[in-house]
Amino acid sequence: MAPRDLSIEKRTIAVLVDNEPGVLARVIGLFSGRGYNIESLTVSAVDPARRQSRITVITSGTPQILEQIKAQLDRLVPVHGVSDLSMEGPSVERELALVKVAGKGNKRVESLRIADIFRARVVDSGHEHFIFEMTGKSDKLDVFIDLMRPLGLVDVSRTGVVAISRGPTGLLS
């Protein structure tokens, strides 16, 4: 038997599904029922005419488990296609965060200065708070949020990662 590779890898997987009731529960139930990890999961309708939604899931496991995850996803009845964006050539990944920071004086000025460096936008402000909107790779968001922590970080809301392959071809082509 071929030796098993037991190293843990992280993968970004995109799944195109029929936008029907229960489809997200099917995907999540598959992960929980079979003991797979979900590090991030996003879902939204992407094609109202065809009634399709796209799910982006970041998961981790051994290469054998990751192949299982893709095969198990692909055999769900409402799934049109599964794409392993980490393996199938270059891709773009983005995440959006809304970050609320409350404070006065220097801390407040400092938070705005850092936001400027990170190209975060101010989407709401008051005398004692800002809400920043920031888009980028997840690790950049992590760094920004860490920098905000001592400056009065109150709340963070993140979308989870969305991803798409580079180049002219689509998920089903």
Add this chain to the structure above:
Amino acid sequence: MGPGGKRNETMPGKQMTGSQMVLKALCDQGVEVIFGYPGGAVLPLYDALHQQNAVRHILVRHEQAAVHAAEGYARSTGKVGVVLVTSGPGATNAVTGLTDALMDSIPVICLTGQVPTHLIGNDAFQEADTTGITRPCTKHNYLVKNVDDLPRVMHEAFYVAQTGRPGPVVIDLPKDVLQAKSAVYIGPEEVKHPSYRPRTKPDPRAIEKAIEVIAKAKRPIIYSGGGVINSGDKASRLLTRFVRALGAPCTNTLMGLGAYPASDPQFLGMLGMHGTYEANLAMYNCDVLINVGARFDDRVTGRLDEFSPNSYKIHIDIDPSSINKNVVVDLPIVADVGAALDALVKGWTNGGHSLSQRALKAWWKTIETWRERDCLSFKTKSAVIKPQYAIQRLYELTKDRETFITTEVGQHQMWAAQYYKFEQPRHWMTSGGLGTMGYGLPAAYGVQVAHPEALVVDIAGEASIMMNIQELSTLAQYDLPVKIFIINNQWMGMVRQWQELLHGGRYSQSYSASLPDFVKLAEAFGAVGLRASKPEELDDLILEMVDSPRPVVFDCQVDQTENCFPMIPSGAAHYEMLLGPGDKAAKPVSEEGMVLV
């Protein structure tokens, strides 16, 4: 409403209720019989059922039995089994059967009633989240909220249930949808699923590669499973042709018994935990392993890191998720096994290939030395019936008839698999993956409904049979002459065996206390009751059973201490088989093995 044609016969404006549409769709799908139990939410459907004669309804006594009956029907015919149950408890009682059908890849459609759409989510009477509960135990499920969707969903469900790797599909039907009227009935041919397209044709390059590897094999083995049976009878014939063309040994999984004729000299018997010595050692020592429609189940592989360690592995399976799930293989072939076998047989014969006869002769010589151990031999006693002997006699006295065997779960199931020889597919019905006690009796009458003239025997244990004993009433109602052959050792035998081998002989809760008098029980349900306790009376009583036109409960009182051998202890490898009671002390089960089931 009669049996509908295959074309869309709906006139514009011709109104049908949801219930009528369900029945019309069943007719259009060729359904002749359904197994069910009525209740509040499905009353409209039962009302429509009452007003037609095309679909026959078998009233079960518990919804779990309805699903097992549909499984027996499906496995013995190759058609889809259909179940109809009410909402709430009707649906939850069906869950065990659905899980069983999922594990063993049996095509079943289960229609469940549901509270009316406006009450869904309100904790209404007999409401359960049926699609939520059955999502992990079905291949797919539907909640129909609009009557216009109903015909499409019905036909789609049949398509999903029986194509690809077959499985159970639930259609949840709110009561108001069953009562609503619509004029948009469509026939099966108009339904195309947008995303579900199982792959059935093998990659020709993979077939070519497989033939190239097999042609160089010195110690090949074919390991075939339930997928061959699911693929259709042609697949079994192709398997036989392929194995004979190679001249190689063939072993079957529990689910695959009958896919290859058991009397054939190239057949090594079942493999796995209670498989034969020769089958398991051949798996361990082979150099090319050809898995045809099996899934490397843990009952088959034993300890994974010692499973067939030096072989090149070819795996034919219609389900891509079966590939590399338990065992990493060298050459996957994702296809219907019938199509793959067809391509292999053609490629092999047209290419004029043959195995090295010298190597093959040496391989068979080795296998014969394993066979000489005669691992299924047992010591008979004059005073008491050995369970193996009882099944041997049952086989000898029924083999010349059209006989279907079902089982419950436990020692008797393994003895049936070891000692009853199956020559054809679809004659052996057992709960393999889930291991559901209570499966055998309802599955048996599901078979009997499909094959009214055949002899159908449920080989049971005294503990398992109690789990769906109420179904004796169903046998009585429909004059179904099922024979229930109880291997009665007064213990939950497999539990007791594991307690003996692994838990210091502390027989915690495994004694079958307070058993009923099975003869009187049979009579109370209008069946014939027979009892045997001595070897010399067995043959006459078995003949009396099989010749009876009525259902029979046969209480076969056997040796209470007998264990099921050979056995691979959990966590052990194929070569570490225990061949009999004397073997157990020498090889203690590892701690890793103790946690396995």
